[in-house]
Amino acid sequence: MDHSASSVHERRRVKRLPREVRERQILDAAVRVFSDHGYHNASMDEISEVAGVSKPMIYAYLGSKEDLFAACIHREATQLLEAVAAGVRTELPADMQLWHGLGAFFEYVGAHRESWRVLHRQAISQGGPFSEELLDMRRQAISLVDTLLVRVATKEGLDRGATESLAAALVGAAESLADWWLDNPDVPSRAVASRLMNLAWIGFGGLVEGNTWHPSED
Amino acid sequence: MDHSASSVHERRRVKRLPREVRERQILDAAVRVFSDHGYHNASMDEISEVAGVSKPMIYAYLGSKEDLFAACIHREATQLLEAVAAGVRTELPADMQLWHGLGAFFEYVGAHRESWRVLHRQAISQGGPFSEELLDMRRQAISLVDTLLVRVATKEGLDRGATESLAAALVGAAESLADWWLDNPDVPSRAVASRLMNLAWIGFGGLVEGNTWHPSED
Numbered sequence: 001m002d003h004s005a006s007s008v009h010e011r012r013r014v015k016r017l018p019r020e021v022r023e024r025q026i027l028d029a030a031v032r033v034f035s036d037h038g039y040h041n042a043s044m045d046e047i048s049e050v051a052g053v054s055k056p057m058i059y060a061y062l063g064s065k066e067d068l069f070a071a072c073i074h075r076e077a078t079q080l081l082e083a084v085a086a087g088v089r090t091e092l093p094a095d096m097q098l099w100h101g102l103g104a105f106f107e108y109v110g111a112h113r114e115s116w117r118v119l120h121r122q123a124i125s126q127g128g129p130f131s132e133e134l135l136d137m138r139r140q141a142i143s144l145v146d147t148l149l150v151r152v153a154t155k156e157g158l159d160r161g162a163t164e165s166l167a168a169a170l171v172g173a174a175e176s177l178a179d180w181w182l183d184n185p186d187v188p189s190r191a192v193a194s195r196l197m198n199l200a201w202i203g204f205g206g207l208v209e210g211n212t213w214h215p216s217e218d
Numbered sequence: 219m220d221h222s223a224s225s226v227h228e229r230r231r232v233k234r235l236p237r238e239v240r241e242r243q244i245l246d247a248a249v250r251v252f253s254d255h256g257y258h259n260a261s262m263d264e265i266s267e268v269a270g271v272s273k274p275m276i277y278a279y280l281g282s283k284e285d286l287f288a289a290c291i292h293r294e295a296t297q298l299l300e301a302v303a304a305g306v307r308t309e310l311p312a313d314m315q316l317w318h319g320l321g322a323f324f325e326y327v328g329a330h331r332e333s334w335r336v337l338h339r340q341a342i343s344q345g346g347p348f349s350e351e352l353l354d355m356r357r358q359a360i361s362l363v364d365t366l367l368v369r370v371a372t373k374e375g376l377d378r379g380a381t382e383s384l385a386a387a388l389v390g391a392a393e394s395l396a397d398w399w400l401d402n403p404d405v406p407s408r409a410v411a412s413r414l415m416n417l418a419w420i421g422f423g424g425l426v427e428g429n430t431w432h433p434s435e436d
Contacts, residue, residue, distance in 0.1 A: 008247060033346065072284065123317055124342055124349050124352075124353075125345050125346065125349045125350070126345045126346075126349070127342065127343050127344045127345020127346065127349065128343065128344075128345065130345075131342050131343045131345065132343070134342075135342075138394070142398075164398070164402075164411055165395055165398050165399075165402070165405070165410065165413055166413060167395055168394045168395050168397070168398035169391040169392075169395040169398075169413070169414055169417055170391065171394055172391045172392070172393055172394020172395065172397075173387040173388065173390045173394070174387075174388040174390070174393040175390055175394070176356075176382055176386045176387055176389055176390020176391070176393070176394075177386050177387040177390065179390070180360075180382070180383050180386035180387075181383075184382075184383070187383070192383065195380055195383055195384060195387070196387055199384055199387055199388075199418070200417070200419075
């Protein structure tokens, strides 16, 4: 083994940032640039400039612009789901679990509006594999909420067979409300979460108590 | 004017179906084929065969496959919104208005599952102008529900500033529940509508009565 070559290599490695740090820098920059300009108008030049990482290194680490966009969506979806899952505290009563989950969701979206814009609007407007990633995130979110509702249903009177559909409705409501929030950013995150909690829980609360609504005419 | 040429023209016109009938046949066939195979795998040959209309006539009337897909989405979105708007009966109490609106939505989706699959899933998975059409439909649906909630808010205690966000939540809930329904088609349309009505109205009902939920801990 050539000792001098090895020490040159060592010196270079010391100077270099670890790959995961570089990748984080690149992804952070990419999310910002995709959020500002949209997928089509985002340039690898600008991502390289914002990240402070050369274009060849971006290509070497994360691939093409398409790969980079997919990596952004995957990372943001994963982090969002983790933030929501971390917010749920199973030792609390069901309403408090839901409140914490919704709170964590809107807090994350509020603190990462660029992520949400890329994840939600731009993934939808690009379609293809990007929208697959979004649909997959939605399925995971529905499963997370369903788990919560099943726990409630076991103890209370909620119809066991209906929990997954109600979870789907609630996830859709949260997603659509967060989309509305992008255009109405002045409402504080807690107020947005509270609106959905009121809509959802006074509703679920009634169901848990065995109340149901019937049309008055037929 | 050449009389004989004119009568040949007349005879040909009598044999021909009116353009709007042909266009309807083509669009009906296209929705079916797009729904069955997805946008990419759908072929103009199959659409032509199902419609009983020659390919050159399809191109002449409705343009390329992309144009045809856009025309499908536009038509299905318009018909769905019209069906829902027709379901709302402003002379009834607010809960009954909402019930009829939700009922009309799920009845339409149940009776036109192919339309809904194309409109919702495939428009999202294609992205671009198709998802624009979908977002536009969503905006119109939110505005429709908001109008209903504003009427309620004027009379009752519902926070006037919150109606649009609650409308966005409700539209998202309906959309996501209808998406869930594509994978769970055995649930009858009335049962799906009733689940969302229970979730939404016992919730909205509580809000109208001035009830609000507060977290018990902070």
